[in-house]
């Protein structure tokens with residue numbers, strides 16, 4: 001079943017003088033439970049595309065559908081509700097709430113979505129544990145390294161078991177040890193049915209996905225299923241390195 005769909009999606013930035021066409025007619029369909037990776041050179045429109053999928057940037061034209069419902073026409077506040085309930089987002093430049101501890105940052109989305117404090121704490125402990133961050137739970141984001149902040153952002157995005165996880169380079173600042181932890185967690189939640197759309201430059205990360213979509217100059221130039229003998233997992237991927 002198709003969970004996420006775009007129809008002739010276009011984004012032209014025109015805030016400066018010359019209009020910049022960042023996304024030029026993208027038709028993308030993502031099935032429920034699918035793990036889709038978006039690759040492409042710098043400036044090819046990857047961030048712009050996933051931002052639009054999460055309602056963080058408005059489209060110029062075209063349609064976006066989530067779970068059979070048209071969402072590109074939603075108001076700002078309707079998007080906010082949708083994001084809170086259904087979308088987990090890891091940004092390229094992670095933005096944690098500076099005045100809250102790591103633990104509170106991760107628990108917040110679940111609490112906002114109506115989880116009990118006990119449920120939110122339990123999920124937070126599982127996620128931070130999986131990302132090797134349990135000991136940093138009481139720290140403030142500013143006391144963490146870039147890679148640690150990035151992993152906290154991923155834990156926060158997964159706190160709600162969102163309908164779809166949108167991630168923009170979630171391993172961009174990580175060393176191989178931490179990349180492995182992130183990949184293992186992504187592989188695990190994917191196995192449990194999590195739909196993932198993720199931008200990455202990293203071929204190791206891409207090899208974990210079901211499908212790789214390549215963007216060039218704002219257009220899809222390749223969309224291929226990854227063939228593998230059996231379902232991959234992070235361990236296998238890393239061993240290939």
Ligand SMILES: Nc1ncnc2c1ncn2[C@@H]1O[C@H](COP(=O)(O)OP(=O)(O)OP(=O)(O)O)[C@@H](O)[C@H]1O
Pocket residue numbers: 013014015016020021022040041042043044045046047048049092
């Ligand atoms: N706010 C903006 N105003 C004007 N142009 C923009 C804006 N944001 C992005 N662009 C332009 O849109 C194009 C696509 O940018 P985008 O950030 O989507 O690329 P990307 O594929 O994510 O690149 P990277 O791999 O470097 O993150 C680029 O040419 C960029 O300069």
Ligand SMILES: [Mg+2]
Pocket residue numbers: 046047048092168
């Ligand atoms: Mg980008």
